[in-house]
Amino acid sequence: MGRVNYCQGCGAIIQTNDKQEPGYAPSSALTNDTIICQRCFRLKHYNEIQDVPYTDQDFLDMIGQINQTKSLIVKIIDIFDFSGSFIKSLHRLTGKNEIILVGNKVDLLPKSTNLNRLKHWMKKTAADLGLVVQDVFLISAAKGKGMEEVKGAIEHYRNKKDVYVVGCTNVGKSTFINRLINESTGTKDAITTSYFPGTTLGFIEIPLDEQSALFDTPGVINRGQMAHYISKTDLKVITPTKEIKPIIHQLQQGQTLFIGGLARIDFIKGNKQPFVCYFANQLSIHRTKLENADALYEAHKGELLAPPSKENLSELPEWSTRSFKIDGDKSDIVIPGLGWITMSGEPATVTIHTPKTVAATKRDAII
Ligand code: GDP
DSSP states (O other): OOOOOBOTTTOOBOBSSOTTSTTBOOGGGGGSSSOOOHHHHHHHHHOOOOOOOOOHHHHHHHHHGGGGSOEEEEEEEETTSHHHHOOTTHHHHHTTOEEEEEEEOGGGSOTTOOHHHHHHHHHHHHHHTTOOOSEEEEOBTTTTBTHHHHHHHHHHHHTTOEEEEEEBTTSSHHHHHHHHHHHHHOOOSOSOOOSSSOOOOSOEEEEOSSSOEEEEOOOBOOTTOGGGGSOHHHHHHHSOOSOOOOEEEEEOTTEEEEETTTEEEEEEEESSEEEEEEEOTTSOEEEEEHHHHHHHHHHHBTTTBOSSOGGGGGGSOOEEEEEEEEOSSOEEEEETTTEEEEEOSSOEEEEEEEETTSOOEEEEOOO
């Protein structure tokens, strides 16, 4: 037996036998200085992706190894998709270790966002979900914002222990680690990044000093993420790529807004008031009368009301509804993975329709 090689992109064990399994590389690749599996090679060069035959349970089992360790956990979430990227089972899997919570993609928020309020909301929501965190940070891994603070906190809390970076797919974990490595060693794109969920496959070890290391862990696939129900093309439409610009709709009672074909907001009761919509700039919003909304959806889903596009409509889970009463406090109705709508606090009753695995929530307004 030769020595075991690990893919420098995703951490899978390199094998040359089965093209369908993780870590496959042609034998000619084994002589390269840097060995990378075919999947990462393609991802790097052509941005294509093959589906990987790991189950959700396989991923969770891998992460479960962390509760045997004494380490610091850095948990990354996507601030555009808090509930979709939170992974409730994670603290069971990571054991008694201290956790710092890092909200990524802060570059997408309007400049007027109250970041302290957002941090406070993250900390409180995490606690409500049973996770006590030592500290909360907001960063943009892509733009490098907030990285110094997080690096300082990692050094402070790890206290010479190992560090495990955990997070669900697509939160920007690879981008974060690439930046850490790049800033400390100058190496670019050490780990593969891409648009598509599920890109990081094994534990990748990055030495911190003689006795400890930082580990990148596989991105957990979370069925509560909108990203799993739509195609790669549609994912590009719902994913903001730059600072989102709010769009204000003045709505009367009895009117409805469709967010593409992925969410519907019914204004059930209240005086005329602004619904301030924070979604990807390229995602279209349609207004109609509540009484026509069902018929409009049936007639135009997958076309006018898209994403999802027609071919992918069957992937969408059944719809479910949640109603919210707003009275006095400026509030956000959050639609995980898409964005949110800010309500002024003027009394209102709204009903939100979303795919049932991606239910809407309410929070104090962050802007
Ligand atoms: P992973 O699956 O968690 O490893 O996530 P990746 O690092 O592959 O990133 C997933 C997607 O989010 C990619 O399209 C990244 O370009 C994007 N992304 C990562 N970090 C940021 C960020 O700070 N801001 C923005 N706007 N996008 C980001």
